[in-house]
Structures are given as structure tokens and as C-alpha cells.
Amino acid sequence: MTGVNKTKKRTEYTAEDAAGIGGSRLENLPEPLLIWFGEHARVLPWRERPLPYYVWVSEIMLQQTRVEAVKPFFARFTQALPDVASLAVCQEERLLKLWEGLGYYNRVRNMQKAAQLVMENYGGELPASYSALLGLPGIGSYTAGAIASIAYGKKVPAVDGNVLRVISRITGDAQDVMKQSVKRQYEDRLREIMPEEAPGVFNQALMELGATVCLPNGAPECERCPVKDRCYAKAHDCQMELPVKAPKKARRVEKRTVLVIRDSERALIRKRPSKGLLAGLYELPNLEGWLKQREALDYARDCGFRPIRIMPLPDAKHIFSHVEWQMTGYMVQVEDAEDFSGSIFIEPARTEREYPIPAAFSAYVKYLSIRLGQEKYEKGSEMEIIESVLFEKKIAEEE
Ligand code: SF4
Numbered sequence: 001m002t003g004v005n006k007t008k009k010r011t012e013y014t015a016e017d018a019a020g021i022g023g024s025r026l027e028n029l030p031e032p033l034l035i036w037f038g039e040h041a042r043v044l045p046w047r048e049r050p051l052p053y054y055v056w057v058s059e060i061m062l063q064q065t066r067v068e069a070v071k072p073f074f075a076r077f078t079q080a081l082p083d084v085a086s087l088a089v090c091q092e093e094r095l096l097k098l099w100e101g102l103g104y105y106n107r108v109r110n111m112q113k114a115a116q117l118v119m120e121n122y123g124g125e126l127p128a129s130y131s132a133l134l135g136l137p138g139i140g141s142y143t144a145g146a147i148a149s150i151a152y153g154k155k156v157p158a159v160d161g162n163v164l165r166v167i168s169r170i171t172g173d174a175q176d177v178m179k180q181s182v183k184r185q186y187e188d189r190l191r192e193i194m195p196e197e198a199p200g201v202f203n204q205a206l207m208e209l210g211a212t213v214c215l216p217n218g219a220p221e222c223e224r225c226p227v228k229d230r231c232y233a234k235a236h237d238c239q240m241e242l243p244v245k246a247p248k249k250a251r252r253v254e255k256r257t258v259l260v261i262r263d264s265e266r267a268l269i270r271k272r273p274s275k276g277l278l279a280g281l282y283e284l285p286n287l288e289g290w291l292k293q294r295e296a297l298d299y300a301r302d303c304g305f306r307p308i309r310i311m312p313l314p315d316a317k318h319i320f321s322h323v324e325w326q327m328t329g330y331m332v333q334v335e336d337a338e339d340f341s342g343s344i345f346i347e348p349a350r351t352e353r354e355y356p357i358p359a360a361f362s363a364y365v366k367y368l369s370i371r372l373g374q375e376k377y378e379k380g381s382e383m384e385i386i387e388s389v390l391f392e393k394k395i396a397e398e399e
Contacts, residue, residue: 110138162210
């Protein structure tokens with residue numbers, strides 16, 4: 001096994017003899033790194049043709065999702081919107097639909113704003129200048145560095161979490177890598193050592209090392225690492241202690257109840273407000289707190305529906321950057337009904353084609369196309385009916 005032995009007692013990490021990122025451990029780093037990358041680089045769709053637009057789209061997607069998961073999203077997105085011009089004019093709901101499953105919808109909205117500026121100011125070609133890229137919505141120092149170096153060969157660093165981890169381990173640097181000032185130090189140091197002739201390859205090699213060998217959570221595979229001979233963390237067996245990160249603020253927890261309200265053929269969805277969390281997307285009706293079955297039925301009645309049946313659905317959780325939803329749910333079958341105040345009844349297949357519903361609801365979206373009352377649930381499956389009673393009968397019993 002090449003990974004770190006987690007059971008081994010570790011020496012207390014001290015930065016005493018680590019010279020930090022200013023020391024000599026980063027000197028001559030490019031050579032072994034580039035040789036290793038040449039032999040081990042993964043074949044990725046956006047690497048085959050590193051067009052500026054492809055690098056941009058892939059880097060924004062990769063900010064939130066693993067490489068393997070991004071591949072189909074990247075293929076779908078670039079097939080539908082092959083260039084800056086098509087992104088700039090894409091109708092919003094189609095755009096959000098193409099982003100569905102990736103989350104962080106503001107990122108694709110910002111991409112569209114940036115594409116419109118690129119059409120206006122740069123003739124439809126993403127600029128090559130790092131500072132011009134930084135001026136576009138949604139493009140920060142990492143993405144600007146990636147586009148400028150990989151697509152245009154500019155000598156600018158692209159420092160993401162992978163790079164911070166690799167560099168802090170090689171150098172034994174104990175500064176808090178979550179600080180912007182520390183990130184800037186890393187960028188400055190890398191700018192000094194990166195090779196003129198291959199800055200984009202160097203940046204990708206560092207990212208690749210972090211993504212495939214110098215793994216997070218104390219599981220680096222040091223024996224496979226091309227820079228193991230110079231690595232402070234390996235020499236001192238303190239991979240688990242680096243990088244140093246100040247603890248994050250705890251997320252706010254919100255309890256919510258999600259309702260799958262269906263009539264004979266259609267399900268109810270509604271549009272979220274144009275500002276705030278998941279702005280402008282469609283959602284399943286949901287309320288604050290964990291409702292009891294009776295309260296869920298009352299809500300449906302208050303909306304003007306005549307509920308026929310109700311079934312509890314499994315609990316689910318979704319984590320946003322600052323908030324965590326802890327959800328419970330019910331499927332409520334109602335008599336055929338009309339749309340009301342911002343909510344619409346639609347055939348379930350149309351949500352797949354037309355209406356972007358965020359991944360936060362994915363645990364419940366699958367129930368859109370299941371009919372209550374059908375006795376086809378397989379025994380022991382998660383679809384097992386916990387309780388399914390005629391509403392009127394139940395009310396009569398309770399009263
Ligand atoms: S030797 Fe281990 S800890 Fe050091 S950079 Fe390589 S993989 Fe990371």
C-alpha cells in the first residue's frame with residue numbers, strides 16, 4: 001500500500017525547521033513535476049482542445065464538482081452552447097436547465113453576464129490578459145489564471161485548494177491557507193518559479209498532483225509522488241496536519257417540509273423569488289419546519305386543493321455553502337386542480353425537459369412521476385408506503 005499509514009503515531013507538527021514557501025524546497029520543482037505530468041496526465045475532454053471557452057466552462061464546473069462527475073455536464077453544456085456567443089444569448093430557463101445538477105446557479109448566471117460583456121467588448125473572444133479576465137463577472141484569480149495560462153500560455157499562477165495543499169505540504173508552511181493574503185503569497189512564489197515556456201502545463205501539473213496523488217484528508221500517496229524527496233510533510237510525517245485551515249463557521253440548519261402535490265396526471269411546482277438562495281429556479285412546494293401529516297394536509301387545503309391521499313416520504317438533507325436543509329416530505333394526491341399564485345401544475349416529464357429544479361430537491365423529485373394509489377411498490381424498497389389512507393376517512397377517524 002502506498003498511502004500514509006493512518007494508525008502510525010505522528011510526530012507533533014511544528015514549523016520550526018520548515019522554511020515555508022520562501023525556502024528552497026520549491027526551487028527546481030517544475031522539472032520533476034512536468035515529467036511526471038507528461039506521463040500521468042488524465043485525458044480530459046477540455047484538455048484535448050484547450051480553447052479558452054472550454055477551459056473557462058470546465059474550471060467553473062470543477063469548482064463545485066469532481067472531474068468524473070463534470071464530464072457529462074461539460075459535454076451537454078458545450079454541445080448546447082458551443083461558444084461565448086451562444087452562451088450570451090441563451091434563454092435563462094434553458095441555461096439553468098443545462099446547469100441543473102451542478103448547483104451554485106449564480107455561477108452560470110455570472111458566466112452569461114461575462115459572455116455578454118465579452119461579446120460587447122472583446123468581439124466574442126475571451127481576453128488573454130489576466131487583469132481583463134479578472135474584470136469579468138464570476139472570474140476570480142484562480143479561473144483567470146487557469147484561462148490565461150492554459151489557453152493563452154501566459155505566465156500566471158492558478159492557485160486552487162489542490163495547489164494550496166501541495167505547496168503547503170512540500171514547504172511545511174503552517175500559515176492559514178484560507179486567508180486571501182496567504183493565497184496571494186503562494187501566487188507570488190509560484191510566479192517566481194513557474195517555467196516561461198510551459199506555465200499552463202505547470203499549473204495543470206500542480207492541480208493534477210493535488211487531485212490524484214497529494215490527496216486531502218491525510219491520505220496522500222507519497223510513494224507515487226514525483227517530489228517526495230523534497231517534501232517537508234513526508235519527511236516529518238505530518239501530511240495530516242497540512243494545510244492549516246482555520247475552522248469554518250458552522251452552517252445554519254433549517255428544517256423544511258417538502259410537498260409533492262399531485263393531481264391525476266400532473267405535479268405542482270412553483271418559481272422561487274428572483275433574489276436569494278436558488279433565485280429564479282423552480283421548486284417543489286416547501287415550508288419551514290417539520291410539519292405533521294395533518295398540518296401538511298391543512299396546508300394543501302389552505303391552498304384550495306381537495307386532498308385525497310397522503311404518504312410520508314423519506315427524510316433528506318442538502319448542504320449549501322452557508323446553510324443546511326434538513327427535510328422531511330409528504331406526497332399529497334389531490335383532486336384535479338388549477339394553477340394558483342405563481343405555482344403551476346405540469347406533467348412530470350416536462351420538469352425533466354423544461355423546468356430547472358435544483359439538486360436540493362433531488363430526493364423528492366423522483367416522486368413526481370409516481371402515482372399514489374397504484375399498488376406497485378416493491379416490498380422492502382424505499383418506496384414502500386408507510387401510510388396511505390383516504391384523507392376523508394382519516395379525518396373522520398381523528399374527529
Ligand atoms: S510527498 Fe506526499 S505530502 Fe508531499 S507533496 Fe508528495 S504526495 Fe504530497
